[in-house]
Amino acid sequence: MARPDIEAIRQFLYLEARLLDRWDLEAWLDLFDDELRYWIPVRHDSIDVEVEVQHAYDDRTQLNERVTRLFGPHAYAQQPRSRLSRIVANVTIESVDEDRIDVRSTFLLTELRRGSTDMWAGETEHVLRPRLEAPGFAIAAKKVLLLASEEPIDNLTFLL
Amino acid sequence: MNDLYARPEQPTPPDPARLVGTDRVHGSVYTDPAIFTLEMDRIFGQSWIYVAHRSELAEAGSFKTTMLGSRPIVLMRGDDGEIRAFYNRCRHRGVTVCQERTGQARFLRCDYHGWTYASDGRLVGVPYRDAYEGTDFAEENLGLTPVARLTEYRGLLFVSGAAHGPTLAEHLGDAVPYIDRFIDPSPTGELDLTAGVQRYFYRGNWKFQMENSVDGYHPNFTHAAYFDLLESRTGNRVMTYDGRSPALTRDVGCGHVMLDQRPTTGSVNAALQDGIGATEDGRVWHQALTERLGAEKADDILALGGGAGVFLVIYPNLVLINLQVRVIVPVAPDRTEVEIYPALLQDVPRSINARRLRVHEHFYGPGGFGAPDDLEIFERNQQGLAADGDPWLLLQRGTERERLDDAGHRVGQATDEVTQRGFWRQWLASMAAS
Numbered sequence: 001m002a003r004p005d006i007e008a009i010r011q012f013l014y015l016e017a018r019l020l021d022r023w024d025l026e027a028w029l030d031l032f033d034d035e036l037r038y039w040i041p042v043r044h045d046s047i048d049v050e051v052e053v054q055h056a057y058d059d060r061t062q063l064n065e066r067v068t069r070l071f072g073p074h075a076y077a078q079q080p081r082s083r084l085s086r087i088v089a090n091v092t093i094e095s096v097d098e099d100r101i102d103v104r105s106t107f108l109l110t111e112l113r114r115g116s117t118d119m120w121a122g123e124t125e126h127v128l129r130p131r132l133e134a135p136g137f138a139i140a141a142k143k144v145l146l147l148a149s150e151e152p153i154d155n156l157t158f159l160l
Numbered sequence: 161m162n163d164l165y166a167r168p169e170q171p172t173p174p175d176p177a178r179l180v181g182t183d184r185v186h187g188s189v190y191t192d193p194a195i196f197t198l199e200m201d202r203i204f205g206q207s208w209i210y211v212a213h214r215s216e217l218a219e220a221g222s223f224k225t226t227m228l229g230s231r232p233i234v235l236m237r238g239d240d241g242e243i244r245a246f247y248n249r250c251r252h253r254g255v256t257v258c259q260e261r262t263g264q265a266r267f268l269r270c271d272y273h274g275w276t277y278a279s280d281g282r283l284v285g286v287p288y289r290d291a292y293e294g295t296d297f298a299e300e301n302l303g304l305t306p307v308a309r310l311t312e313y314r315g316l317l318f319v320s321g322a323a324h325g326p327t328l329a330e331h332l333g334d335a336v337p338y339i340d341r342f343i344d345p346s347p348t349g350e351l352d353l354t355a356g357v358q359r360y361f362y363r364g365n366w367k368f369q370m371e372n373s374v375d376g377y378h379p380n381f382t383h384a385a386y387f388d389l390l391e392s393r394t395g396n397r398v399m400t401y402d403g404r405s406p407a408l409t410r411d412v413g414c415g416h417v418m419l420d421q422r423p424t425t426g427s428v429n430a431a432l433q434d435g436i437g438a439t440e441d442g443r444v445w446h447q448a449l450t451e452r453l454g455a456e457k458a459d460d461i462l463a464l465g466g467g468a469g470v471f472l473v474i475y476p477n478l479v480l481i482n483l484q485v486r487v488i489v490p491v492a493p494d495r496t497e498v499e500i501y502p503a504l505l506q507d508v509p510r511s512i513n514a515r516r517l518r519v520h521e522h523f524y525g526p527g528g529f530g531a532p533d534d535l536e537i538f539e540r541n542q543q544g545l546a547a548d549g550d551p552w553l554l555l556q557r558g559t560e561r562e563r564l565d566d567a568g569h570r571v572g573q574a575t576d577e578v579t580q581r582g583f584w585r586q587w588l589a590s591m592a593a594s
Contacts, residue, residue, distance in 0.1 A: 040527060042356045042357070042358055042525075043356045046356070049514070049517075050510050050511075050513065050514035050517075051354075051355055051504060051510070051513055051514070051517075052355050052356050052517070053355045053356045053357075053358055053500075053502045053517055053520065053521065053525070054517070054521055055358065055521070055525055055526065055527040056521070056527045057518065057521060062522075065389055065393070065529070066529070068389070069385050069386075069388075069389055069529055072385050072388060073384075073385075074383075074384035074385035074388065074533075075385045075533065076382070076385075076533045076536045076537065077532035077533050077535065077536045079536070150357070150359070151359060152359040152360055152361035152497045152498075153359065153360050153361070153526040154360060154361050154362060154363075154526065154535060155526060155532055155535065155536075156525075156526040156527035156532070157526075157527065157532045
């Protein structure tokens with residue numbers, strides 16, 4: 001495959017960030033491929049999901065459920081809702097294969113809930129599939145290496 | 161001017177006996193800093209406190225740091241293979257000698273002046289030692305200070321800061337068969353707690369999480385979102401926590417209390433693990449259990465999806481719940497950390513443990529579909545207690561229908577507060593002791 005346009009990838013990641021910040025999660029789910037992985041490891045040096053616990057390790061069904069749950073009337077951990085604002089930066093193309101682009105980026109996310117501001121930072125690894133139709137890519141896998149993943153965390157119910 | 165140096169007058173410590181009744185507790189037990197200080201001294205400084213699992217300290221030199229109430233401690237396996245517990249404090253000037261949560265080292269060295277301790281705690285290195293000549297300095301008296309007692313039960317390591325008092329066996333008492341139920345699904349008879357640790361915190365008192373872990377009244381409300389989801393996935397509503405559920409609450413004494421879901425067929429765990437016994441790997445696991453425990457127990461374990469069928473509080477800081485070892489770490493009256501160690505089984509096909517982890521993650525941890533709603537409630541609880549016009553919290557559910565079972569243990573229906581009353585009875589006993 002020809003080397004993809006880095007600017008097009010950046011714009012795609014900005015679009016994703018905007019949908020997440022606005023809680024437009026139905027549209028966010030549409031960015032994913034039918035077969036997907038949404039993954040937040042606990043261990044920084046994680047190597048084997050079969051013997052290591054994860055904060056999230058969702059397939060399509062479970063990610064849909066995660067979103068459905070949050071919009072139901074009883075998801076108290078998001079009542080009141082976290083207000084989110086994230087910056088995505090340091091976008092690099094790690095490798096390009098047939099029908100697969102591996103992209104790495106960093107994020108800084110500010111969460112405001114109940115008058116208290118929390119900062120979340122980390123690195124994201126996207127596996128993207130090129131698409132002819134807009135917005136030009138589909139997310140096959142998203143792995144978020146959260147800086148605080150091994151520290152005590154009060155609430156990780158919003159989407160990263 | 162001398163007043164500047166006078167000790168401030170000590171306020172009279174609160175009397176715990178006036179704060180806990182047979183069917184109610186006073187809100188200040190969750191909010192008063194003086195109560196928290198007493199708890200750190202009388203409960204966490206004296207009782208048997210769970211601190212680690214043997215599998216976390218697998219090799220010579222393996223160490224783990226943790227807190228014994230407000231006191232930092234370090235657990236270390238010596239070159240002789242023995243696990244010991246020390247206060248994490250250099251004998252010279254009191255600096256911590258171990259900084260990492262876990263790791264492996266030949267020595268523990270204080271980075272301030274270089275005092276060095278062997279893995280068995282002996283002081284083996286003091287720089288420029290000649291300056292101590294003629295003083296009463298003696299290395300043999302200056303090893304790391306050991307925590308008074310450390311005892312293991314089936315891989316679970318408990319310490320006590322008190323040199324005397326009940327043995328661990330006496331403390332665990334009638335809870336032992338239920339601890340066994342949690343460990344028995346592992347074909348070797350021992351668990352493996354090396355899957356990693358999920359940590360969360362909440363702005364609330366530590367006892368909220370202990371009481372909540374065996375509160376059969378809250379799931380249908382706090383976790384309505386989860387049960388809605390499970391119903392849409394499986395087509396069945398979990399009825400374990402209904403007001404007419406045959407599931408039980410039980411108090412086996414010493415503050416050890418449980419939610420016993422075995423009388424219900426629809427335990428959450430079994431639902432999510434449905435059919436695991438029919439897989440090839442499930443059959444291998446079942447066969448190994450049958451050889452060790454017999455067919456009846458092996459069948460029982462598979463039917464419960466590999467769980468104990470019981471959510472068990474081991475007073476004061478350990479919960480064996482679902483597929484996890486949960487440790488409660490009090491930080492302040494209104495701040496608590498919780499460590500979650502998913503329990504892996506030894507010598508089972510890989511898919512069995514992978515499935516346990518995924519079932520666990522579905523509900524638990526800061527990003528799970530259930531546990532974060534508990535944390536939200538704990539924080540609302542701490543906030544609500546500030547409104548102390550009526551300071552009492554009510555614990556009388558099922559008082560009239562509480563009965564003694566064949567073993568002489570208090571038992572009630574799933575949504576009764578037998579478990580909370582049992583916890584508070586022991587709290588009062590341990591706060592009264594000194």
